[in-house]
Amino acid sequence: MDEINSEVTVNELRAELIDTVKALRVQVVNQNSLSVGIDLRRKQQQTIKKEKTGSISKEEQLKIACQEMSSCQLCPLGKTRKNLVFGTGNPEAKIVFVGEAPGADEDEQGLPFVGRAGQLLTDIIKAMGYQRKDVYICNILKCRPPGNRNPQPDEISMCEPFLKKQLQIISPEIICALGSFAAKTLLNTEIPISALRGRFHSYEGIKLMPTYHPAYLLRNPSAKKQVWEDVQMIMKEV
Numbered sequence: 345m346d347e348i349n350s351e352v353t354v355n356e357l358r359a360e361l362i363d364t365v366k367a368l369r370v371q372v373v374n375q376n377s378l379s380v381g382i383d384l385r386r387k388q389q390q391t392i393k394k395e396k397t398g399s400i401s402k403e404e405q406l407k408i409a410c411q412e413m414s415s416c417q418l419c420p421l422g423k424t425r426k427n428l429v430f431g432t433g434n435p436e437a438k439i440v441f442v443g444e445a446p447g448a449d450e451d452e453q454g455l456p457f458v459g460r461a462g463q464l465l466t467d468i469i470k471a472m473g474y475q476r477k478d479v480y481i482c483n484i485l486k487c488r489p490p491g492n493r494n495p496q497p498d499e500i501s502m503c504e505p506f507l508k509k510q511l512q513i514i515s516p517e518i519i520c521a522l523g524s525f526a527a528k529t530l531l532n533t534e535i536p537i538s539a540l541r542g543r544f545h546s547y548e549g550i551k552l553m554p555t556y557h558p559a560y561l562l563r564n565p566s567a568k569k570q571v572w573e574d575v576q577m578i579m580k581e582v
């Protein structure tokens with residue numbers, strides 16, 4: 345009888361031991377998958393943090409900003425444009441040229457400064473010792489005002505945040521404001537361009553040089569001398 349009892353006890357002990365080992369094994373497996381899950385979550389959080397802190401490239405940030413506004417209808421110009429003209433050039437540029445608004449050629453091609461005034465701007469950039477691909481070029485308004493009329497104050501105020509974001513991303517050393525609208529908008533002033541040009545101003549901590557718009561130079565070639573003086577001051581700074 346005692347022998348039978350001791351055999352039962354040994355069998356019970358063995359079964360208990362096997363159960364314990366099984367339970368331990370389940371715990372180890374669960375722990376491993378838990379740590380894999382934690383690792384994945386940590387990686388996802390790191391990626392989000394990286395995006396938030398702006399450690400993705402300026403090129404990527406500009407692409408995202410462009411995509412975000414690609415179907416913008418915040419002002420009436422969204423209905424009449426053919427193409428939205430975001431901007432072009434080097435996302436790491438030291439100099440950003442900011443014009444007024446796209447014209448017919450720009451609206452057609454979706455690129456800034458590609459008409460006659462654009463050719464003159466390209467010549468100015470070359471005279472400074474750069475190529476268009478070295479600098480960044482954009483406008484205050486991203487859509488063409490019909491018939492090339494002047495931008496309206498409400499259109500400027502709707503569109504300005506997009507430009508602000510662009511400039512924040514690029515963070516250039518110098519902004520060259522081309523023409524009255526660009527200079528007055530960026531400097532938040534009503535002072536005429538003739539009085540603003542010829543000296544540096546500050547736009548959110550960035551040096552800003554106002555000068556005449558290339559389209560104005562096409563109508564008033566004698567003003568090229570003053571523009572040349574302005575860009576020479578820029579060249580001394582970069």
Ligand code: SF4
Pocket residue numbers: 413416417418419420421422423428485486487499502503
């Ligand atoms: S001009 Fe600017 S605010 Fe107006 S529709 Fe175009 S992108 Fe939007």
